[in-house]
Amino acid sequence: MTTRDAASYSALISGHARLGSPVSAAAALFRSMRLAGLAPTEYTLVGLLTACIRRGNPRLGTQVHALAAKGRYSGGSLLVANALLGMYVKCGRLEDALRMFDGMEERDVSSWNTVLSGLVELGRYEEAFELFGDMRTADVAVDRFSLSALLTAATEGFSLPLGAAVHALSLKSGLEVDLSVGNALIGFYAEHGDSVEDVVGVFQRMPVKDVISWTGLLNGYMEFGLVDKALGVFDRMPERNFVTYNAVLTGFCQNKEGVRVSFARKAGLQGLGLFRQMLENGLEMSDVTMTGVLNACAIAADRKMSEQVHTFVIKCGCGSSPWIDAALIDMCVKCGRSGDARMLFQHWRHQESFHIAWSSLLLSSVRDGEYEKALSTFLQMFRSSDIQFIDAFLLTTALGVCGALGFTELGKQMHVLAAKSGLLRACGVGNAIVSMYGKCGQLENAVTFFQRMPHRDLVSWNALITAHLLHRQGDEIWDIWSQMERLAIKPDSVTFLLIISACSCTDSDSADASMELFRCMSSKYNTEPAMEHFAAVVYVLGCWGHFDEAEQFIASMPFKPGALVWRSLLESCSKQSNMTLRRRAMSHLLALEPQDPSTYVLASNLYSESAKWHCSENTRLEMREKGIHKIPARSWTFYDNAIHSFFARDRSHPQSKDIYAGLDVLTLECIKAGYEPDTTFVLHDVEEYQKRHFLMYHSAKLAATYGLLMAGSGKIIRVVKNIRMCGDCHSFLEHASAATGKEISVRDSNGFHVFRAGICSCRE
Template sequence: MNTINFIQPTAAVASVPPPPPPSSSSLPLRPFSHSPSPPPLKPSLNPHPSLSLSLSSPSSVPKLKTQIQFQSLPSPQPLLKSNPPNDRHQTHKFFHHLIHLLRLSARHGDRELARAVHASILKLQEDTHLGNALISAYLKLGLVSDAHLVFLSLSCPNVVSFTTLVSGFSKAGREEEAVELFFRMRNSGIMPNEYSFVAILTACIRVLELDLGLQVHALVVKLGYLDYVFVSNALMGLYGKCCCLDYVLKLFHQLPERDSASLNTVMSSLAKEFMYDEAFELFRELQQTEGFGVDHFTVSTLLTACSGSNAFREGKEVHAHAIKIGLEANLSVSNALIRFYAVCGSVNGVNALFARMPVKDVITWTEMITAYMKFGLVDLAIKMFDNMPEQNSVSHNAVLAGFCRNGEGLGALDLFTKMLKEGMEMTDFTLTSVVNACALLRDCKTSEQIHGFIIKFDFGSNACIEAALLDMYTRCGRMTDAKKLFHRWPAEQDSSVLLTSMIGGYSRNGQLDEAISLFHHHQSEGRMVMDEVSSTSLLGLCGTLGIYELGKQIHCHALKCGFLTDLGVGNATISMYTKCWNMEDGVKLFNTMPTHDIVSWNGLLAGYLLHRQGDEALAVWSNMEKTGIKPDQITFILIISAYRHTTSNLVDACRSLFLSMKTVYDIEPTSEHFASFVGVLGYWGLLDEAEETISKMPFEPEFIVWRALLDSCRIQTNTTIGKRVVKRILAMEPKDPSAYILVSNLYSASGRWHCSEMVREDMRKKGFRKHPSQSWIVHNKIHPFYARDKSHPQAKDIYSGLEILILECIKAGYVPDTSFVLHEVEEHQKKDFLYYHSAKLAATYGLLTTKPGKPIRVVKNILLCGDCHAFLKYMSIVTRRAIYVRDASGFHCISSGQCSCKDYW
């Protein structure tokens, strides 16, 4: 992206000029108090049926006690045809003085002055222009109902009267009345002017009423007002809000004259459609050719584009220019800057901006909460929330979403309960977040209560909420309920989101065949809409399952439809290839992508880690630093872990990087970072330093940190430290299924069966369940296997072949490792348990069905156990076949009795 060149701002051009001031030409005057109200008129055009239009019945204008004494002017006399010219002149001067006082009242927010002037006006004969001035003053003072009553008292309202009140209704959230009034004006034979069209389009924009806006557009063309730049700006604003970008661009390019508001509207529409590069390009082009200035709206839009396209250098240029022209203190610009630096990952930048802001609103505080949650600084976000001078539903929703983002399901539920007690507004976003919180907790009982709440208050029939519910069911293992919800969705409504969620749910619960069958079934019926979202989700599924051929087909479809310009699709494709044993294609796709974001780089790093290529991952990290893209927390988890897989001991470099996270990169280390660092120290044999690192952590170590040290003790066969770690883990309160399983297994390994069973019972009560170890192989379709599983159609052949393989491997030196099998099981039963593990069954099926010379590819949903690892190494010797296994730690490329993991995983 090129450098942004700024032109000094010219005089600001208003997007919607105010109506012209009423003239002082004299018309026959009639007393306001005696003028009859005209009967309501029916509109000449039918508005969109979704709008229920109504007009309040007229009522008399209240007589106010307050009077103003105008000592400098004589009291006007009733105007008759015989009035001398001098009297008429004095009356006009008096009218001008009243209008001046109304303007003063609006400027200074003085409602009493406006009412006093109104009281004096009631003594005069009716003048439409004076009435219009009174309507305008009341509207500016927020007295919409008073303005409406004045309008109803006018016997001959003109186009200014109607336009002023239509605009007032539109801005006051009374859009239906604005539309009704506009139709009444049309029915009365008054032709709208350019300001009338801006007023009615404002109402259309606020309620996203596209159909009515199209009718107004047609009338604009018919009456010849399309060349008025502010009318076209309003039309573009409507189309931009309604996601009709083609209409916006067509109008913009057809305008004979454009102003800064035109440019801002188009740039905003492009940014809304994530076309950030196009927004920058248009800005540069028009700035050079037409010399538009930069206002606060331009700066805010450019910052949004910089945030969305990760153009951090350009964003800092925009910030510098905003400071230069004095716009940094502008509230909307400051809020956009906070959002920008949050995306950049700069905690210090965000804090400095917030501290410098002279004025803050609820959006500012909410942006700070969102930023802290994004950085993982949950405590700071909550402190910011508690210190807010004013909280609303949006700020509460930001905290809810932040809790979910950081895995704090209980915190989200507590806040939701508080919102209910305080009677706060529940939006779709609120409910989606609380459902996601239940999904995080995997608590079946709570999930049932939340679903009951949603049904009771009739929040159903919303695709986003239904998809979140379905995802919650699948994460809680309630697949039966998930199926019911999925099949209950009306066939005539778009079910793409639910379908994608259901496919992911099947995959998550190990029902791999169901996931792929559901995809193929709906695709064959034409009900699977392959857009960017579904393509991204399905590519992720193919990567998880290791289905290379299907993933490649989806890649071709995305390429044909132009979806690869979408960063999400491109990133998912990279991940798919790296997980399907094809690092080369993943790297090739990364290098051909026009733009990258932090997810792209993290995906490439994760791919190299899966393949245990630490040196290559560090080379990517070096290139990433040169691009100026700000690393995030995930980046550092990956980079630190890469030092486990380097060809030489680089612990010193890893230690230096870990210590520089806060000082250089402004990122606070979390439990995940400490766990990665401890894993590196343990891998290279520095167990004492690893244990000391944990003891010096600035916060209480979580389960994953102790688990990393325990794994290191296993790799280094250090029982002394291992026993201390086991005691630590057993003293902790498990918070997720994997922690429960580890604690239960540790109790079992020490012979404390009663304690082990108590842990598993507690796990069952909380709705947690252990996903059984599963391995699968893809051969035309997915063939899943569980331990001692005989459900496969070729189970007889598989078991016969495995028994032969076991005997051959034993002859070659394989010795079954029964040390971790439950103690109360007899020795011959232990061996029987080991012989038929899922990985062995899957590898045997692969040997029977894969062409000679081709590698056998197996995917496993958890870590490969030591006995299976040893067996597969001997299997590669006796069969002379390469065996590739992808487990939770990465790839094991086993050939001729050797594994790429070097027996450390």
């Protein structure tokens, strides 16, 4: 061009901005324009600001702002003002954007949307909805950008009422059929809808759908646990991208299915077929993709598959993300490659995020039930100089360890640490604290903390109910349920399982209440009962002696009763001493779980109680021949920040001599107080004096005795047992609490037993 005017320079600057060229190219053109004596127009400034946005250059953007103010563009030109707002928001300077927005004499919907999206992107959802209220007051008509941003805020901010209100507004404005609004609605209902039909309804009403719409529908089915229907959507999709595959991988992991499960049946893929198909189609291997593949391998627990994927990660150099390396550690642990996991940990390359590596090791130990190892890792972690800060994930995991072990003192220290770290406002951390106190026998602390939580979700309520259930406070749980109904808090399948289970520990017969709640699960709350819900109802009916109703209920089940149902019936029969029905339930259980160690133990115990010693011994002999080992009874207590663990007749403790001498003395005191050893709990055909000897040194008695020896005055003795406590130990500890004047708290697999002055809280 021989002659260049302001319009041509503006066009060139805008072109460079759209192409994502370096900011210097647009700036050079602008300098040439000024040297040519040409005054910038509003389009020139918008082009420069667009370049700043594309390249994230707020420094040049503020200079443009100064120039615009000097030339009276920022206040007089709405186009320039909106571009400046966009520059500040996109360059991470939201406060500057808010100040500018407040000073604008004229605003349009684009101005409001820019600030609205900036607030949403930074997670300031409450402010976003406050701004939306101001927008409505100013009588500014919303558009698809406004609604999409608000729906994102409702989704990420866990606000079902606000999301529903935005949906209503989209219907009123006729924008529900817009593609971006429809996609945002699908995402919202996938996360917070009452049922998957909310997602399907939005999808079906959309006149135009893209890959995001289809992926959202697939994700919705995955969120509601409908894996097969999600895979049906995958088969019908006209187009797929890497986000679609990531959604499938994430859905498998979320629903505890490895990559080889139902996908192979539906899509003709086997093994790592989904992953291979992504590679063959040339789809992008993002960190999310690789993390999903690694998590799927961990769930499948396939050692060979994990080695193949691990090799791929190394060859492709994918292991640059701390999240991928953390997933690698977790996968190795799950697939029996603890040596490789330890090696990955030792070669951790991300110093700034070393807490992720520690968290992976810690969480792996927790998932495998190796709580002592988890505690050791946890204490080692805090002594390490590698940890620069504590995040919510690490703290939540640590609180879970304290709760699982019943380590009250350390749990309280974690509570203090959460407060000092400013993490108490995180809902996940708060939920973990409620759960920790409940599992540590500190019910009052759990309730107090729950009441003070600034934010609660359904998990918070479930944690509170679980705490009460562990203490067998069924009536209090029904009060909580009534409160949830008044507050319109939507329960999930876990909530129903807990409430139904609570019917077994109320002051009066709650069998009818459990049946009524079970029936309204699907009719009122759109939640289909699973096997565990049927099992819970059976247990409640059996506990209250309604055995005929329990058998009728089992016979009416829409699918074949699983081992869990028969085990529940068997356990409830044991409480009511119904030997005939116990045998019938046992026969079903043996047919369904012939290789389960607990099934053999139950069968052997049943034979022993029926004085069929020969059958009992044959059952135990069969276990030995098949290499099946039962879980040994184990009890532990805490003293001086250390776990003191005991097995039956265990003499490995350094103070075992004092413990056994103390237990002998305590037994004599209990006998004086009325304790009579119940030899029916000895399941061996031996002489009576031998039975008494077997009973005397059970693990719970050893742990409680050690606690009594070491505890100071007024201190509660806290014991945790990995299986259910036997009736003789229960009777012994009742008398021990009376003889010593001490409160003894025992948490077994069924919940808490708090012994005070010869009475147990369980009332059994």
